[in-house]
Amino acid sequence: xxxxxxxxxxxxxxxxxxxxxxxxxxxxxxxxxxxxxxxxxxxxxxxxxxxxxxxxxxxxxxxxxxxxxxxxxxxxxxxxxxxxxxxxxxxxxxxxxxxxxxxxxxxxxxxxxxxxxxxxxxxxxxxxxxxxxxxxxxxxxxxxxxxxxxxxxxxxxxxxxxxxxxxxxxxxxxxxxxxxxxxxxxxxxxxxxxxxxxxxxxxxxxxxxxxxxxxxxxxxxxxxxxxxxxxxxxxxxxxxxxxxxxxxxxxxxxxxxxxxxx
Amino acid sequence: xxxxxxxxxxxxxxxxxxxxxxxxxxxxxxxxxxxxxxxxxxxxxxxxxxxxxxxxxxxxxxxxxxxxxxxxxxxxxxxxxxxxxxxxxxxxxxxxxxxxxxxxxxxxxxxxxxxxxxxxxxxxxxxxxxxxxxxxxxxxxxxxxxxxxxxxxxxxxxxxxxxxxxxxxxxxxxxxxxxxxxxxxxxxxxxxxxxxxxxxxxxxxxxxxxxxxxxx
Numbered sequence: 155x156x157x158x159x160x161x162x163x164x165x166x167x168x169x170x171x172x173x174x175x176x177x178x179x180x181x182x183x184x185x186x187x188x189x190x191x192x193x194x195x196x197x198x199x200x201x202x203x204x205x206x207x208x209x210x211x212x213x214x215x216x217x218x219x220x221x222x223x224x225x226x227x228x229x230x231x232x233x234x235x236x237x238x239x240x241x242x243x244x245x246x247x248x249x250x251x252x253x254x255x256x257x258x259x260x261x262x263x264x265x266x267x268x269x270x271x272x273x274x275x276x277x278x279x280x281x282x283x284x285x286x287x288x289x290x291x292x293x294x295x296x297x298x299x300x301x302x303x304x305x306x307x308x309x310x311x312x313x314x315x316x317x318x319x320x321x322x323x324x325x326x327x328x329x330x331x332x333x334x335x336x337x338x339x340x341x342x343x344x345x346x347x348x349x350x351x352x353x354x355x356x357x358x359x360x361x362x363x364x365x366x367x368x369x370x371x372x373x374x375x376x377x378x379x380x381x382x383x384x385x386x387x388x389x390x391x392x393x394x395x396x397x398x399x400x401x402x403x404x405x406x407x408x409x410x411x412x413x414x415x416x
Numbered sequence: 417x418x419x420x421x422x423x424x425x426x427x428x429x430x431x432x433x434x435x436x437x438x439x440x441x442x443x444x445x446x447x448x449x450x451x452x453x454x455x456x457x458x459x460x461x462x463x464x465x466x467x468x469x470x471x472x473x474x475x476x477x478x479x480x481x482x483x484x485x486x487x488x489x490x491x492x493x494x495x496x497x498x499x500x501x502x503x504x505x506x507x508x509x510x511x512x513x514x515x516x517x518x519x520x521x522x523x524x525x526x527x528x529x530x531x532x533x534x535x536x537x538x539x540x541x542x543x544x545x546x547x548x549x550x551x552x553x554x555x556x557x558x559x560x561x562x563x564x565x566x567x568x569x570x571x572x573x574x575x576x577x578x579x580x581x582x583x584x585x586x587x588x589x590x591x592x593x594x595x596x597x598x599x600x601x602x603x604x605x606x607x608x609x610x611x612x613x614x615x616x617x618x619x620x621x622x623x624x625x626x627x628x629x630x631x632x
Contacts, residue, residue: 349418356420375485376421399484 158189159403161393162380166193168232169333169363170215175229177210179222184210186387188229192333197355197364199378199395201371203415206384208367212335215365216252217245250277253326257338259318261310261325266293266302269310269321273329288328296324297354316347323354334358336366340373352377371411375399383407421486425495428478429554432499435471436550439509440543442468443609446513447539450520450602451532461517468510472503494626498619502553505612509546512605519598528599529585529592535599538574538606541567545613552620564617571610578603 170192177185185207192198192215200208213219215231217238230237238248250273261269270292271285279285289306293299298320302313310321319339326334336355340348355364355377368374374381375395382392383406391404402408409415442464449457479500482488488496545567552560582596621629 353419372487375487396481396485400480 158389159391159393159407160190160389161391161397161403162191162193164193166196168192169194169234170365171232171235173230173232175211175214175231176227177207177214177219178224178226180224184387185214188389190382190389190392192363192365193380194363195359195361196380197359197366197378198380198382199374200365200367200382200384201374202384202390202410204369205386207387208384209337211384212254212337212365212367215333215335216249216254218249218254220245250329251331252333252335253329253331254335254337255319255322255326255339258342259315259322261313261318261321263309263311265307266310266313266321267306270324270328272325277329289324292324292328293321295327295358296320297350297357298324314347316343316350319343319347319351320354323351331362333363333365336364338367338369341369348373371399383410385410418486421482421488421492424478424482424486425492428475428482428496428499431471431475431478432502433550433554435468435475435503435506436546438464438468438471439506439513440546442510442513443539443543443546443606446516446520447536447606449517450523451536453520453523453525455521455524458517458520461513465510465514468507472507475503476500491623494623498553498623501619502550502616505615506546509609509612512609515605516602519602523595523598526595529589529595530581530599532599534574534578534581535602535606538571538578538603538610541571541574542606542609542613545571545610546616549613549616549620552617553623556620556624558621558624561617561620565614568610568614571607575603575607 168191172188172190172192175185175188176183188211200211202208210219214227215233215238219225219227227239230239232238233248233252236243262272264272267285267289270289271279274285274288279288290299290303293302298317301317302308302321310318313321319342323334323339340351343351352373355366358364359379366374366378378395380392381395381398383390383398383402383404385406391398391402391407393402398407399411402411442461445457445464446461448454449461479496482496483493545564548560548567549564551557552564579600582600586593586596618629621627
């Protein structure tokens with residue numbers, strides 16, 4: 155295997171330190187010896203063709219990938235210094251610190267309010283005023299508050315796709331995570347709703363560390379600080395986004411970003 | 417919507433204005449060094465030009481990054497494409513200022529063969545043209561851009577005048593050929609500077625209308 159070009163070498167704090175990560179689905183090896191780091195308050199975009207392992211990778215960061223039977227993992231991922239695969243670490247705790255937003259908006263068939271407070275309630279918060287406060291803060295952070303503040307008890311299914319996605323974001327933010335994982339969060343949205351989410355990501359990165367998988371290279375270019383290019387389960391190159399899209403070092407990265415792939 | 421991109425575009429415009437101000441300054445300093453025969457000032461022109469070259473590269477890189485990272489469309493794309501061309505014009509103006517300084521150093525303290533009246537006039541006009549062309553760019557003001565073209569005619573006429581005058585002087589006095597030729601060169605450099613400002617004016621019309629025109 156060739157050595158990846160790992161140029162994510164600024165002195166920001168390391169949130170995730172991925173070391174020699176390998177993952178198999180049954181006999182198929184989906185991630186091959188990944189070594190790289192996610193830095194604090196960065197938006198890190200993962201790009202690459204379908205089947206390159208990008209979704210598998212971010213689902214590994216909060217151990218969601220383990221929900222799939224037959225998954226086998228070797229190597230380690232240090233989250234703030236602790237190996238997430240360590241027996242002592244509770245997976246629920248990890249997932250409350252590392253929130254996730256998916257490709258298709260997936261609100262619960264409940265009210266807007268109930269959607270946002272779902273996590274905090276499970277974690278034992280019962281005080282109505284506290285829950286209201288969480289709802290307001292989370293919806294404001296997700297830039298949805300003004301649009302829904304007068305109908306918090308309406309069913310979330312009544313919202314538009316873009317609003318539903320921001321609700322899902324608010325639901326993730328309600329847990330006060332440190333990291334937000336986003337798996338193609340705008341691929342089901344129109345350009346205007348997409349632009350709203352992108353603006354939001356730029357805003358949220360001041361407080362959160364964000365890892366986003368995207369099929370849209372242009373999106374990665376617009377919103378991320380670092381970009382990692384995956385190919386067939388390997389990390390080919392990770393660098394400042396500006397570098398990846400103007401002067402990538404690896405020929406395969408160049409071919410992919412210029413659309414000369416395959 | 418796309419606040420980040422809009423902010424970056426604004427910053428790019430500000431940087432371009434800064435480069436424009438630097439170019440106006442270098443023209444002024446170059447011509448002043450000549451009229452005052454101030455060799456120290458002439459040397460300063462080289463330094464100013466180095467700064468201009470540096471900011472040109474910065475702006476070029478920022479344009480490339482915006483194109484690569486922000487996928488500008490329609491007017492945004494025309495603006496960025498235009499900035500890429502404008503900086504080449506501005507940079508060339510800086511080079512011409514250096515050429516003027518070179519001649520100043522060559523003439524040294526040798527007395528002038530004639531009082532310099534039209535050259536400072538040309539320089540003033542050229543500087544105003546640079547300023548006007550960039551103002552026109554910032555405001556997408558087609559009228560102002562067209563005005564730059566009219567100013568260019570005045571500069572051309574002054575150059576013509578300097579040229580004829582000095583040629584006639586050289587026919588009479590052979591010993592002044594060297595300095596007189598040098599002064600004609602300076603006229604030529606200023607005339608070229610004005611042409612570059614006119615180019616900028618033409619590009620403003622392109623941004624406004626999407627059409628390329630030759631106004632002079």
